[in-house]
Amino acid sequence: MANVAHLQEADIEKIYLCPLFKGVETAKLASIIKKPYTKVATHEDDTVLFKTGQKMNQLLLVLDGEVGVIGTNLWNKGSIVELLGAGTLYGAEFAVGADKKLGYDICTLENSRVLTIDYVKLLCDSDYRKIAPIISENLLQFAIARTHNLQARIYHLAQGSTREKLLAYLSDQSRQAKNTTFQIDLDRQDLADYLSVERSAMCAELSKMQKDGLINYHKNEFTLKKIKK
Amino acid sequence: MANVAHLQEADIEKIYLCPLFKGVETAKLASIIKKPYTKVATHEDDTVLFKTGQKMNQLLLVLDGEVGVIGTNLWNKGSIVELLGAGTLYGAEFAVGADKKLGYDICTLENSRVLTIDYVKLLCDSDYRKIAPIISENLLQFAIARTHNLQARIYHLAQGSTREKLLAYLSDQSRQAKNTTFQIDLDRQDLADYLSVERSAMCAELSKMQKDGLINYHKNEFTLKKIKK
DNA sequence: TAGATACTGTTGGTTTTCCAACGAAGGGAG
DNA sequence: CTCCCTTCGTTGGAAAACCAACAGTATCTA
Numbered sequence: 001m002a003n004v005a006h007l008q009e010a011d012i013e014k015i016y017l018c019p020l021f022k023g024v025e026t027a028k029l030a031s032i033i034k035k036p037y038t039k040v041a042t043h044e045d046d047t048v049l050f051k052t053g054q055k056m057n058q059l060l061l062v063l064d065g066e067v068g069v070i071g072t073n074l075w076n077k078g079s080i081v082e083l084l085g086a087g088t089l090y091g092a093e094f095a096v097g098a099d100k101k102l103g104y105d106i107c108t109l110e111n112s113r114v115l116t117i118d119y120v121k122l123l124c125d126s127d128y129r130k131i132a133p134i135i136s137e138n139l140l141q142f143a144i145a146r147t148h149n150l151q152a153r154i155y156h157l158a159q160g161s162t163r164e165k166l167l168a169y170l171s172d173q174s175r176q177a178k179n180t181t182f183q184i185d186l187d188r189q190d191l192a193d194y195l196s197v198e199r200s201a202m203c204a205e206l207s208k209m210q211k212d213g214l215i216n217y218h219k220n221e222f223t224l225k226k227i228k229k
Numbered sequence: 230m231a232n233v234a235h236l237q238e239a240d241i242e243k244i245y246l247c248p249l250f251k252g253v254e255t256a257k258l259a260s261i262i263k264k265p266y267t268k269v270a271t272h273e274d275d276t277v278l279f280k281t282g283q284k285m286n287q288l289l290l291v292l293d294g295e296v297g298v299i300g301t302n303l304w305n306k307g308s309i310v311e312l313l314g315a316g317t318l319y320g321a322e323f324a325v326g327a328d329k330k331l332g333y334d335i336c337t338l339e340n341s342r343v344l345t346i347d348y349v350k351l352l353c354d355s356d357y358r359k360i361a362p363i364i365s366e367n368l369l370q371f372a373i374a375r376t377h378n379l380q381a382r383i384y385h386l387a388q389g390s391t392r393e394k395l396l397a398y399l400s401d402q403s404r405q406a407k408n409t410t411f412q413i414d415l416d417r418q419d420l421a422d423y424l425s426v427e428r429s430a431m432c433a434e435l436s437k438m439q440k441d442g443l444i445n446y447h448k449n450e451f452t453l454k455k456i457k458k
Numbered sequence: 459t460a461g462a463t464a465c466t467g468t469t470g471g472t473t474t475t476c477c478a479a480c481g482a483a484g485g486g487a488g
Numbered sequence: 489c490t491c492c493c494t495t496c497g498t499t500g501g502a503a504a505a506c507c508a509a510c511a512g513t514a515t516c517t518a
Contacts, residue, residue, distance in 0.1 A: 053404070071384040071397060072400075073393075073396045073397050073399075073400035074396075074399075074400040074403060074409075074453055074455050075396060075400075075443070075455065075456060077393070077396070079384075079387065079388060079393075079397075081380065081383060081384045081387065082380070082383075093373045093376050093377065096369060096370065096373055097370055097373050097374070099377075103377070103380075103381065103384075103401070103404075104384075136369075139369065140325060140365075140368065140369050140372065141325070141326055143369065143372040143373050143376055144322045144325055144326050144372050145326070146376050147322050147372055147375050147376055147379060148322065148328075148332070150376060150379035150380060150383060151310065151311070151332075151379060152332065153383055154310060154311075154379060154382055154383060154386065155300040155308075155310045155332075155333075157383065157386040157387060157425070158308065158310065158386060158425040159308060159425075160425065160475095160476085161476095161504070161505090162504080162505070164302075164306070164308075167302045167303070167304060167306070168300060168302050168308075170302075170303075171301075171302035171303040171304075172332070174303060175282070175332075180303075187465070187466090188465070188466060188467090189465080189466095196386070196387040196388075196389065197505075197506090198505065198506055198507070199466090200466095200467080200468080200469095200506085200507075200508085200509095201504085201505055201506065201507090203466065203467050203468080204467075204468070204469085205505095206467090207467070207468080214304070219465095219466090219514095224303055226303050226304065227304060389505095389506085390474070390475090390506095391474080391475075416495070416496090417495070417496060417497090418495080418496095426475080426476090427475070427476055427477070428496090429476085429477080429478085429496095429497080429498080429499090430474085430475055430476065430477090432496065432497050432498080433497075433498070433499085434475095435497090436497070436498080448495095448496090
């Protein structure tokens with residue numbers, strides 16, 4: 001059950017930090033998030049915010065808690081496609097283009113506070129129009145960054161075995177860090193979820209890979225032992 | 230070894246059909262593809278066109294043949310992330326934004342004819358500037374459509390078992406067709422590649438699913454037997 | 459310091475997938 | 489029609505992943 005809530009100081013910060021709003025004057029942004037088409041609400045865990053097939057006409061910013069993007073097949077079996085933690089903005093893609101039908105359920109995974117912006121109304125707002133060019137540009141950057149992230153995950157997920165998934169993921173992390181030694185953000189469970197494998201099996205595979213001399217690791221620090229060719 | 234080639238009548242058609250150029254006057258488009266920064270070349274199969282880590286400064290349109298996007302890990306093991314068949318445009322994402330580093334190899338999988346547009350030069354062309362607003366808008370649409378496709382594939386790939394992958398994929402196809410009976414575009418091998426499973430194992434699983442009363446199929450026509458709940 | 463609470467690593471039995479090989483069912487082409 | 493070639497389905501042994509249960513380690517708090 002949703003309850004109307006109010007913006008707190010820390011929330012404003014999260015809004016400003018959204019890539020979509022980068023470069024927008026804070027005063028102008030502040031005026032928008034005080035309009036009536038912007039709402040903040042608290043939801044219990046396991047609350048469905050938007051349902052598959054429905055028209056998506058809201059931007060959604062998670063202020064606290066965790067929200068999941070859930071794919072559901074015709075036999076009503078659901079699975080988490082993406083996690084939206086605090087500070088994550090979702091739905092910007094739907095603000096543009098003809099097909100605004102949502103392909104997933106959006107559902108709270110914990111008690112959460114969520115800000116929503118009705119962008120049909122937003123687009124009509126004359127205050128918005130002043131910052132629209134910046135946001136349009138940001139939206140393009142945002143969409144493109146997203147395609148890169150999604151394509152990377154596809155590369156990782158499409159590998160046949162757990163070992164190959166790990167090697168693909170770790171290789172990309174190493175490239176990003178420009179170093180064969182680097183830290184990763186995810187803990188074992190989150191990494192297993194990201195790669196869609198069992199945590200325990202993944203741990204075992206990491207052990208083997210270390211024994212086989214491919215990698216070294218301790219906690220979240222990994223070193224890749226590239227073979228000369 | 231790349232050979233310079235020339236545009237044929239059928240090629241022009243493929244260019245016009247690119248979503249990126251939708252709504253652009255054909256005459257204006259024709260003038261651009263005759264500029265020196267647009268090139269057509271034939272390549273033997275297994276030719277690397279662009280390499281991981283290199284700066285991507287070209288749009289790439291496959292005119293004939295097949296080109297693969299290949300992820301390669303630090304141990305030089307490669308795997309196909311995406312297939313680019315005839316008519317496919319690749320690289321538009323890289324024309325915008327700061328990080329233009331390519332994360333994959335682009336490599337021909339057959340003898341292919343490929344058109345490339347150097348977009349650094351393209352962006353400077355005064356003829357291009359006249360159509361730039363349309364292309365910018367198209368690019369945004371293109372990027373967004375791409376995020377939807379990629380997210381869908383992630384949903385399918387992230388399923389734990391072959392059966393679940395198939396159910397997720399078929400459910401989405403059914404939704405698109407707005408019908409529980411529908412045809413799919415992919416043959417068995419392509420579907421198995423898309424879902425990253427073995428073809429034979431997938432065939433066996435389809436059989437079982439039919440025996441279990443979940444689906445019916447014949448060749449590429451499937452019917453989903455949704456359970457009432 | 460002791461206890462509670464994550465997070466990580468290990469192990470063994472069960473299930474699923476891979477893999478290679480083969481048989482069956484369709485199309486063309488000669 | 490027959491032959492060739494491609495696609496689709498089946499099968500059985502080998503390999504890998506799942507799963508549950510448990511042991512080790514670090515951190516935090518009382």
